[in-house]
Amino acid sequence: MDGVDTTVVADQPWSIEQHAIEPIPAVDRHGSPAELFKMWVGANVNYLVLITGALTITNGLSLAGAICAILVGNCFGCAVVGLASIMGPKTGTAGIIASRTSFGQLGAVLPILISTMAAIGWFSINSVLAQESLAKVFTLLGLPASPWVGAVAMSLVLAAEILVAIYGHATIIAAEKLMSFALVVLFLGFLAFVLPQIDWQAMAALRAAQPAGFATWLLVAGLIFSYPLSWTNFASDYSRYLPESTSWRRIAMAAGGGQFVALVFCETIGVLFAMALKGSLTDPVADLPRLLPDWYLLPFLFAVILGSIATNVPNGYTAGLGLLALRLPLRRVPSMLLIAVATLAFRVFTLIYGHALDLYEQWLTYLLVWTAPWIAIVIVDYFMRQGRYSGRDLMSWRRSCYWYAHGVLWAGVVAFVAGLAGSLLFSNSSLYASPLMTRFLGGTDLSFEAGMLIAGTVYFLMARPRVINANSSNNN
Numbered sequence: 037m038d039g040v041d042t043t044v045v046a047d048q049p050w051s052i053e054q055h056a057i058e059p060i061p062a063v064d065r066h067g068s069p070a071e072l073f074k075m076w077v078g079a080n081v082n083y084l085v086l087i088t089g090a091l092t093i094t095n096g097l098s099l100a101g102a103i104c105a106i107l108v109g110n111c112f113g114c115a116v117v118g119l120a121s122i123m124g125p126k127t128g129t130a131g132i133i134a135s136r137t138s139f140g141q142l143g144a145v146l147p148i149l150i151s152t153m154a155a156i157g158w159f160s161i162n163s164v165l166a167q168e169s170l171a172k173v174f175t176l177l178g179l180p181a182s183p184w185v186g187a188v189a190m191s192l193v194l195a196a197e198i199l200v201a202i203y204g205h206a207t208i209i210a211a212e213k214l215m216s217f218a219l220v221v222l223f224l225g226f227l228a229f230v231l232p233q234i235d236w237q238a239m240a241a242l243r244a245a246q247p248a249g250f251a252t253w254l255l256v257a258g259l260i261f262s263y264p265l266s267w268t269n270f271a272s273d274y275s276r277y278l279p280e281s282t283s284w285r286r287i288a289m290a291a292g293g294g295q296f297v298a299l300v301f302c303e304t305i306g307v308l309f310a311m312a313l314k315g316s317l318t319d320p321v322a323d324l325p326r327l328l329p330d331w332y333l334l335p336f337l338f339a340v341i342l343g344s345i346a347t348n349v350p351n352g353y354t355a356g357l358g359l360l361a362l363r364l365p366l367r368r369v370p371s372m373l374l375i376a377v378a379t380l381a382f383r384v385f386t387l388i389y390g391h392a393l394d395l396y397e398q399w400l401t402y403l404l405v406w407t408a409p410w411i412a413i414v415i416v417d418y419f420m421r422q423g424r425y426s427g428r429d430l431m432s433w434r435r436s437c438y439w440y441a442h443g444v445l446w447a448g449v450v451a452f453v454a455g456l457a458g459s460l461l462f463s464n465s466s467l468y469a470s471p472l473m474t475r476f477l478g479g480t481d482l483s484f485e486a487g488m489l490i491a492g493t494v495y496f497l498m499a500r501p502r503v504i505n506a507n508s509s510n511n512n
Contacts, residue, residue, distance in 0.1 A: 047277060049211075053204025056368050057360045059128030059427035065279045069290035071209055072121065075274055076294030078212025079350050081219040082343030084165055085299055087320050088263050089306025094317050095256050096248040099239070102307045105253055109260025110299045118292025119415050120268035122284040124275030126423045127430060130357040131272030135410070136430055138417040138495065139452070142443025145362065147410050147452070151269040152358030154407070158266065159197070159351040160379040166193040166344035168321045169337045176334055194376045196345050201352035202372055205277060208349055215346040220301075222339035227305050229328055233312040242314075251480035255464065258481050260303070264295055265484065268411040270354040284423065363433075405467065408484040409455020409491030413448055416492045420503040447498035455491025462486035 046054040046064045055064070092102035123134045132151045135144040170189035175181050200211055275287055310317050312327055321340070328336060352375055359371040366374070429436040434443075463483040464473040473480060 047204070047206045049206045049209070050203065051207075052202060053206065053368075055205075057130045057133060057357050058431060060277055061128075062280070065125075065128075065277055067209075067278050069275075069278070069282065069286040072275060072287065072290040073294035074213045074216070075209050076117075076291055077298045078214075078216035078219075079347050080295050080298035081216050081223065081302055082162075082347045083169075083320065083340040084162060084344065084347065085263065085302035086223070086306035086309060087317070088260065088299075089303025090310035090317050091259060091306075092256050092303075093307055093310035095259075096243075096246065096252055097256055098243040098248070099307065099311065101248060101253050102256075103304065105257040105260050106300060106303045106307070109257040110264060110296050110303070113261040113264030114292040114296040114299065115288075116292075116411060116415075117264050117267050117271050117295050118288030118290075119418075120271035120411055121275045121291040122272075122287050122423070123414070123418055123425075124272035125278040125280045125282045125287070126418075127272065127425045128276050128280070128427050129272075129430060130276070130354070130361060132269050132354075132358055132361055133430055134272065134414050134418070134425070135448075136438045137421070137425060138413050138445060138499070139448035140440040140443050140445040141433060141436055141438055143440075143445055143449050146449075147269075147406075148358060148361045150406050151410075152355055152362065154266065154269065155351050155355035155358055156375055156378050159348055159355055159375060162344045162348040162351065163190070163193055163197065163379045165320065166197075166341045166348070169340040169344070172321055173334060173337050173341070176337075190380070193341070193345065194379060197348050197352055198372050198376055200345075200349045201356065202369055204353065204368075205274065208353060209274070211349065212346055215342055216298075219339055219343050219346065222336060223302065223305055225332065226328070226336055226339075227308065229332065230305070230308050230312045233327055234308060235314070236311075238314065239311050249478075251464070251478050255481040258465075258484055261484055262407075264299060265407050265411070267295070268407060270350055273354050273357060274350070405456060405459045405463075405483065405487070408459060408487035409452050412455065412488040412492035413451050413495045416496050417448075417499070417503070420496070420500060445499065445502075447495055447502070450498060451491045451495035454494045455487045458490035459483040459487035 044064050044066045047066070089102070089106060092105055097105060120131065123131060127134055132148050133144075135147045135151075138144075139147060167186065167190040170193060171181070171186045174185050174189060179185050200207055271291060275282075275291065278287065309327070313323060317323060321337075324336065325333060352372060355375050356368050356371040359366055359374065360368065364371070426437060429438050433439075438445075460468050460483070461470055461472055462481070462485070463470050464479055464481040465483065473482070
């Protein structure tokens with residue numbers, strides 16, 4: 037199988053992975069950047085991405101504006117994902133662990149905690165979408181719509197997701213490749229039914245009567261950007277088995293390119309889906325019968341379920357690694373079971389307090405606030421260090437070159453807080469509407485640009501002397 041070294045017993049498809057967050061030893065390194073391309077395609081061909089594309093229309097953009105937002109947002113977002121993947125071969129461990137070099141062993145607890153909560157949130161959102169689709173399948177097969185049917189559907193979805201995530205890295209890579217082929221075919225079938233039902237003239241007249249300004253476009257482009265951005269704390273988890281000498285440029289191109297292809301493909305279909313619904317998307321699953329014939333509804337619901345599981349397995353895997361990185365007294369399997377419990381709690385929350393689609397759009401906004409500053413700091417740190425890390429010190433506590441002053445590197449903490457403040461200052465979203473943006477800058481949103489630029493700049497200026505000294509010591 038492509039990218040799999042059969043001599044590496046610790047990481048074989050359909051066998052439980054033997055490593056957790058400790059750095060992968062050289063003897064177990066294997067694979068090539070090409071497998072990252074396939075993995076990121078498989079993980080991102082799913083219905084949730086399609087819905088993300090539909091949000092461009094429901095937020096008031098025209099067809100041209102929506103496609104432009106998708107291309108621009110994903111171009112920048114997937115480039116960041118590619119750069120977030122390059123630490124994996126150098127550290128040999130989970131991506132979020134790289135925070136320990138730029139925040140300190142103790143200071144990194146904050147971004148690791150936020151990252152873990154984000155991964156659990158993604159896992160929960162995707163699980164709910166898969167559960168609703170499977171429950172719909174059960175009703176089409178003649179079962180009554182009841183809480184018990186929903187509970188069985190959720191149990192089956194969680195069992196599939198948790199099982200593959202427990203098997204780990206090589207199984208995820210292999211499974212994503214297999215699922216992507218089936219999903220692409222089913223999504224193209226969906227597109228064939230959607231296109232004839234679009235009233236192009238009516239949509240053009242609607243947008244001409246209610247044109248969206250540049251501020252709205254920028255806000256939606258930020259929403260598109262936030263989806264790939266949300267994967268950045270996961271990215272190195274899937275490159276960490278590559279040999280340390282692997283070219284960082286090839287890694288960045290493969291990971292970012294695979295995701296870009298999948299996102300543009302699905303989100304463009306999502307744009308056309310929303311147009312066929314005349315710009316009104318009320319429920320991602322309940323709206324499907326409005327466009328699909330009965331005979332295709334069932335296989336497409338299976339595509340929704342399969343795609344949700346495909347994208348969710350990496351979420352669960354990373355969330356499990358995040359719990360281990362918090363130094364909780366857990367092994368990888370119990371950590372996955374804890375994530376399943378959190379997902380069940382989230383499902384109860386959505387039933388009581390709000391619709392999953394509304395919560396999803398808000399979730400994308402929240403991701404921008406913390407992820408953009410964090411990944412800017414980590415990427416700047418990588419290039420300042422010239423990709424040099426100490427695996428032993430990354431995993432040590434106290435007796436480590438990354439312990440710094442009482443466990444904290446204040447350059448990282450200050451830069452992170454500054455980035456968060458900058459994100460909020462330049463925000464105009466459902467999370468927070470800054471007076472600066474609403475009163476003086478036309479109501480646009482520049483939160484992710486400001487967060488990344490401010491955090492990266494502050495970290496570079498504050499941490500540069502220390503990192504240069506560390507590089508000099510290593511060279512000597």
